[in-house]
Amino acid sequence: MSVKSCQQLHPLDSLATEAKVITLLDKMTLDEKIGQLSQLSGDGGQVSKELRKAIKQGQVGSIINEVDLDTINELQRIAIKESRLGIPLLIGRDVIHGFNTIFPIPLAQAASWSPEIVEQCAQISAIEASNSGINWTFAPMIDIARDPRWGRIAESLGEDPYLCKTLAKSMVKGFQGEYLSNTNSIAACAKHFAGYGASEGGKDYNTTNIAENELRNVYLPPFKAIADTGVATFMASFSDLNGVPATGNDWLLSDVLRDEWRYSGPVISDWEAVPQLVTHGFAFDKSDAANKAFTAGVDIEMASNCYLSYLTSLVSNNTIAIKKIDDSVKRVLTLKFKLGLFESATTLPNNQNNAMNLQHLSIAKNAATKSCVLLKNDNQILPLSKLAITNLAVIGPLADDGYEQMGTWAFDGKAHQSHTCLNALHAYAKDSFKIHHAVGLETSRSNHNDGFYEAIAIAKNADVALMVLGEEAILSGEAHCRANIDLPGAQEDLIDEIHKTGTPIVLVIMAGRPLTLEKIIAKVDAILFVWHPGTMAGPAIADLVFGAESPSGKLPVTFPRSVGQIPLYYAQKNSGRPPSEDKYLALNSIPVRAPQTSFGMAATYLDIHFSPLFAFGYGLSYSQFGYTNIKVMNKLITIGSFVEISVTVSNIGNFTAEEVVQLYIRDLVGSVTRPIKELKGFQRIKLAKGKSTEVKFKLHTDELAFYNRHMECKAEAGHFNVWIGGDSNATLQAEFEVTDEK
Ligand code: NOJ
Secondary structure, X not given: OOOOOOOOOOHHHHHHHHHHHHHHHHHOOHHHHXXXXXXXXXXXXXXXHHHHHHHHOOOOOEEXXXXXXXXXXXXXXXXXXHOOOOOOOEEEEOOOOEOOXXXXXXXHHHHOOOHHHHHHHHHHHHHHHHXXXXXXXXXOEOOXXXXXXXXXXXXXXXXXXXXXXXXXXXXHHHHHOOOOOXXXXXXXXXXXXXXXXXXXXXXXXXXXXXXXXXXXXXXXXXXXXHHHOOOOEEEEOOOEEOOXXXXXXXXXXXXXXXXXXXXXXXEEOOOOXXXXXXXXXXXXXXXXXXXXXXXXXXXEEEOXXXXXXXXXXXXXXXXXXXHHHHHHHHHHHHHHHHOXXXXXXXXXXXXXXXXXXXXXXXXXXXXXXXXXXXXXXXXXXXXXXXXXXXXXXXXXXXXXXXXXXXXXXXXXXXXXXXXXXXXXXXXXXXXXXXXXXXXXXXXXOOOOHHHHHHHHHHHHOOXXXXXXXXXXXXXXXXXXXXXXXXXXXXXXXXXXXXXXXXXXXXXXXXXOOOOOOHHHHOOOOEEEEOOXXXXXXXXXXXXXXXXXXXXXXXXXXXXXXXXXXXXXXXXXXXXXXXXXXXXXXXXXXXXXOOOOOOOOOOOOXXXXXXXXXXXXXXXXXXXOEXXXXXXEOOOEEEOOOEEEEEEEEEEOOOOOEEEEEEEEEEEOOOOOOOOOOEEEEEEEEEEOOOOEEEEEEEEEHHHXXXXXXXXXXXXXXXXXXXXXEXXXXXXXXXXXXXXXXX
């Protein structure tokens, strides 16, 4: 499980690099220095006169959004051969969940709870992107996301700091490899620093107000973890954090990131976020915005040109010290040296043939398989047996749509290269059963029920209706938030109609976020929640539906019953009046004119149960796993040591299957209140049917540490509960005690 730190540079080379950076810096004019702090957008497969001139004059340090290899090579050639100092370019791109081969969206990858899979997906993304000349990706996005209305939850690794930081380390390792200078390594970027996921009301770009204690205990840990293990760059968030937009937030970018964490890589702004400081009402004009962003700690401006236009005068009038400019330029040049760009910045064309090869596709299929979550499986309807089926009705707008299955932010994937469900099911069926297909609705948002008739007709004659519904790709991702997270359009009506036929329904849901499923859950027999699984969605889903593989994904985020419950996450605080079943029942049946205080008085709603529809960590298997015999080896430990906990996991079902064994703790009393459960360990294991194994966890007290009222991160002495099980509702419990060091 442990991820080695990504060495950006061989230690012996770091002194030599520093010397090279200083030698180069000494030769640079102020304009050339400011050029290194400027990232411009590419021209989409061509080099405009203006861009050529800007590069020649040393006014550009990096380019975003150019993916045509010949064009990138030409841009690099101009920078190296035609600019005065020959400094190569950083070429950035949002390689979020794949480049040519599209892997499951990050939220789906998080559902695999597999650091290995996440690392592999990032590594292949880096191979394919670097073969196209890209040397910098703006990933991983590690904003803790607890509001499913927020479209960017799709790009996140879910609601939990421990799961997020563990997987983020693997993603960075996959992108950056052992050394950034390796041919197929690309620089990663920790984004969006920080708090973006807490946008009020789940509306993108919205204000965030996060108390420092919450910020440090929940939102910052993944950033700190990958700063410590060598992520090459950081991106400041668009959002306003406690009244100071992150892009101009000197406390965040300088006090925390530079001074406290000693982070030395460059920080980039988000797209046009520097001039947006004016829109925020935080800067008077673009010059003030350049000053505020730069002074706060943004080294590189993305897409806009406030730095190019105003940094020179801000230096000449002594608003910004040249030493600060030099420090930022050093960070950029150091990254370019670490990436080996001064040795070779251009890319050989023939490596691109390697894209989407069999190995890449098989890793994509495995990732998709392991990230699907089985939410419901009444009467073990799944897996379907080929032998028991004569006619299979495949219904829904997402069953055969190579584009939508790729999900959000999959710029470079091609729809025609996707393997759809329908195709894969045909390959599965061969001649053994017949497949009838009807979309039912033209798109996931459609309200026209003209297609219902055909869908109902094929369902009536089928043994099973496999419905592939959900959200098309554009309904999640940046700026695509939803106030209502039911199945969109007339999909619920379509389910109603198919339900009326009496044919059992297996519902496959593709979506970029948790959906509220209460209205349809009783009408379907099984639900396989597959997120947006990417290029290999079809073969992965077919394998799961027909039992070649057992589902093993687990939810990285809580599924609410209704949007009214949001925010709803497992690691809540207890409050002084926690909800309970009897209080809920009492509150739910209050007699008319009952006295205000006679029922309940608990932190819950009158009109909905306090539990989620599906809890964090939840996911069914075709098998069943029993958890017994939880043991704490050393029930009394001192701060600075380890507690060892083990459990027996038994496969008591009829399938060989994988299970994600999860360990949660509760710190019973703290100097600040602690969540009722916190994930502190997990292991994905494979067990043959009938077999048992002992799973061991070793937990250092550092993992129990949290920020107290004085913003010191410390583990505190006291009593802890520990649970191990297959989801966050795990009940198998033990205890241990932590005492102060002697
Ligand atoms: C805006 C997004 O917020 C950011 O995540 C992305 O990297 C940039 N645009 C560049 O596309």
